[in-house]
Amino acid sequence: MTEATAPDLCISAARFLPADWAVVFLGVTWMRPQLEEQARREGVEDRVRFLDPVPPSELIGFTRAATVGLTPIRVSNRSERFALSNKLFEYMQAGLPIVTSEGTAQAEIVRELDAGAIIPWENSPESLAAATLALDQVPAEVARLRAARLRNLARERFCWEVESKVLLDVYAGIRTRA
Numbered sequence: 001m002t003e004a005t006a007p008d009l010c011i012s013a014a015r016f017l018p019a020d021w022a023v024v025f026l027g028v029t030w031m032r033p034q035l036e037e038q039a040r041r042e043g044v045e046d047r048v049r050f051l052d053p054v055p056p057s058e059l060i061g062f063t064r065a066a067t068v069g070l071t072p073i074r075v076s077n078r079s080e081r082f083a084l085s086n087k088l089f090e091y092m093q094a095g096l097p098i099v100t101s102e103g104t105a106q107a108e109i110v111r112e113l114d115a116g117a118i119i120p121w122e123n124s125p126e127s128l129a130a131a132t133l134a135l136d137q138v139p140a141e142v143a144r145l146r147a148a149r150l151r152n153l154a155r156e157r158f159c160w161e162v163e164s165k166v167l168l169d170v171y172a173g174i175r176t177r178a
Contacts, residue, residue, distance in 0.1 A: 006072040007035050009123050013070075014044040016129030023070075026062055027053035063094040068116075068132045072123050073101045081105065092154040095147030097135040099128060115150055 007025065014023045025048070028035060032050055039048040054062055063069070069091030075081050082105045091098045098116035100106040107118045117131035138146070156162070 006070065006074065006123070007031060008038060009072055009074070009125060009128060010070050011035060011038050011044060011048055012042060012125035013128040013132070014039070014047040015042065016126055017047070017132065019047070021067075022047050022049045024049045024051060024066065026051045026059075029053065059090065060094055063090055063096065066094070066096055068135050069094070069096040069098045070128065070132065071098060071100045071106060072119060072128055073104050073106065074123055075101065075103060075121060084109070089154060089158050092150045092158060095151045097138075097143070097146060097150075099131045099135065113150070113153060114146075 007028065010023050010025075014021075017023070023044075025032075025035065028050055035048075036045070036050065039045040051062070069087060071085050071087045071091070073080050073083075073085075081103060084105055088098060088100070088106050088109065092113075092115065098106075098110050100110050100116070100118060101121055101123055102118050103121045110116045110118055117135055119127040119131050
């Protein structure tokens, strides 16, 4: 099972994943009808799941049920190149390996942390599926250690207790210059 963002690409990648896998969208609301139609059109409606939103307190349990976290980006502007999605950090909290796109801030983090795979910026469904399958093929002990390391990083580095200090330092610097 995979959990996804970049909806249309992830739906198209479903046909290149094993038949017993599903691409799961959690909390997709306004886009759901068009995504369901795409899944029907591409003949993968039996391999794509849409789940209703869950409370934040339940999110990690749903995310941990996945095998790989997908957060590919089709970069069309600077914001997308430098953005860090919430999913990236949710996947770390769940200990999931991550697939993201080359040329993005997310790719820099995934590369730095050895947290998953980076696909070419062109983002083909085939490359997304291949990267996803490669992450699933690592030995169980390697996967277990990676998951523990990612959960630890999420707890100790990518958390409000650390990030709030960075934010306060930025504000202090602005106030000092003013």
